[in-house]
Amino acid sequence: NAGVTQTPKFRILKIGQSMTLQCTQDMNHNYMYWYRQDPGMGLKLIYYSVGAGITDKGEVPNGYNVSRSTTEDFPLRLELAAPSQTSVYFCASGAGTVNTEAFFGQGTRLTVV
Amino acid sequence: AQSVTQLGSHVSVSEGALVLLRCNYSSSVPPYLFWYVQYPNQGLQLLLKYTTGATLVKGINGFEAEFKKSETSFHLTKPSAHMSDAAEYFCAVSDGNDMRFGAGTRLTVKP
Secondary structure: OOOEEEEOOEEEEOOOOOEEEEEEEOOOOOEEEEEEEEOOOEEEEEEEEEEOOEEEEOOOOOOEEEOOOOOOEOOEEEOOOOHHHOEEEEEEEEOOOOOOOOEEOOOEEEEEO | OOEEEEEOOEEEEEOOOOEEEEEEEEOOOOOEEEEEEEOOOOOEEEEEEEOOOOOEEEOHHHOEEEEEHHHOEEEEEEOOOOHHHOEEEEEEEEOOOOEEEOOOEEEEEEO
């Protein structure tokens, strides 16, 4: 049971570089989410998707982009990395009914130097 | 948009003592409420959730939480703390679309 898989687990980027954080789920969930976690700040919602082809901004979308071409995949793109984007990123998915919980990946620890 | 406030970023209890982690929410629609636990270097795991019906919900590992609409609260309790309960706990609220989390409470259990 793979669940939600994130790659890579760790990455160091230089300022101005770009990268894509990958997220795949094998539970056929409609809903997918990207969060960032910073110490003492909890998890902040970056973007979410309620189904293939549909995405929406969360609390902190600036500096990020997403796409949802398939039900399984929800990549997060950083175009011009900045030190403020140093964080742990979590992808999650949910079945899409209103009372469902979110299932989380193991996280990607990103450092921008 | 909905929001969550967790009172107390750190809580320390002795093994065997009552655990109480506080959560207050704000939502313009009937909320769906969750408690998650995070162990070091891991993702979040669901402890319990409130959707509709009984306001006292029981979760895994002996935890429970009570939804109090009049107080807009969803506090997490456990009668007797165990060393293995040491972790960070997050309260979350959903309106059926996105899910918002509190800042987290780190629970320390002293022997």
